[in-house]
Amino acid sequence: MKIRTVGRHIRQGFLNLSRNGWMTFASVSAVSITLLILGVFLLLALNVNHLADVVENQVEIRAFLDLTADSEDIENVEKELEQILGVESYTFVSKDEGLSEFREGFPEQDQDLLEGLEEENPLPDSFVIKAVDPQKTGEVAEKVLKLPHVYDVTYGKETVEKLFKVTNTIRNFGLVFIIGLTFTALFLISNTIRLTIMARGKEIEIMKLVGATRGFIRGPFFVEGLLMGLIGSIIPIILLLVGYYFLFSYVTSEFLILNVMLPLYPLALQIAGILLGIGAFIGIWGSMMSVRKFLKI
């Protein structure tokens, strides 16, 4: 295919869009509305996922050392921890630090109950460990327990397992929902585009009669499909991002919680990319599928 033919297809594609005014409008609206709905739920799912991440990242392992462990033993444990796969970070908490933490847990008026503990601190030295993948906290904890001088690990086993069950359910549900919605969008949009092209079967027949090749007939329809998909996705992208921006500023200023929603960047780029991609893909796919039907005859 020659360059000037490509140019012609692009020109003709634009021209067809403007001359098929209402049909174009119908297709573009269908793309916009479905992608808007998809986008809203996509943002929701991404944020829920983010929230689940935030919650999961609070999970940490506490490894208690033998009371007899001296500073050399502690150093050894530290070296061992470094070797364990799946450990993201660890902090040493000495028995004194442990005690002050413990003390903070008591109300002011009961502090006298803890008198005298400094002289004979019953708490062991310990490490606070975070797993790279919070879901694998249990596995990491088991490995840590096997280290010499570690006599116990705690990570709130049952609570954590329940938490992960909840977050995983939410994630899976969100994923299934988004996939379902994507397919619905694919179907709806390609169907609308199909209708607009069906109306032009006669046109395709005439093109064939004057000796147009299949590629030549497809050309402008390809451009049209692509343009309808792109134009149709720009509108929901703008609406979604503006809406998200205001919601984000409202939530962060009103509730003073910074981490609860994903920040606009790089989320904006991801959403724009996904919606543009889906729009372009279904636009082209829908129009190519419909043209194919007529080319067979």
Place this chain on the structure above:
Amino acid sequence: MIEMQDVWKTYPNGSTALQGVSVKIDKGEFVYVVGPSGAGKSTFIKLMYREEKPTKGKIFLNGFSVEKMKEKQIPRLRRSIGVVFQDFKLLPRLTVYENVAFAMEVIETPKRNIKPRVMEVLELVKLKHKVRSFPDQLSGGEQQRVALARALVNNPSIVIADEPTGNLDPDTSWEIMDIFEQINTRGTTVVMATHNREIVDTMRKRVIAIENGRIARDQERGEYGYED
């Protein structure tokens, strides 16, 4: 040059349209194809530009073995033929100019060559003043002239017409026939299926009559020969 050798055509629904048709049309001839409705005229015409495939027999056109062609080669065959139909078959969303230019764009003609040639054929069919109009703004006769211009724009050696005057009043029909006559005198082969007795009897040419799927008569300067 067009040649058919013992051509048969049976449609999938079982109806037989042609039964052993053999015919030879030389370059530069003007041929009317006449006969009762449903006798096989349209099938005869459609076989030439490979709208239909024969069940049996051979068809040669401009050096192409029409019945053996692959789907992919059909565009090349059609580019060497100009086709004109009773219902004009213009692209409704393209202007007169674009409809004619379309046939040249299809064969990837450089843009600078398209405009002068399109204007030339529009001059020939006397529609230069309507270049920017859309088909639905034109009369039947004007639309048929656009279709004719489109058929001629690539200088085909053969023009095939299926009842080109079928939807036109007598005066307009004669205008169209004048153009066919003109292009024929310039050496273009014309094959025209028609029901128009007045035209066939006045503008005398070779007449091929098809009845019941066979050639019933093939006569130079023949008459229409049927009561309407």
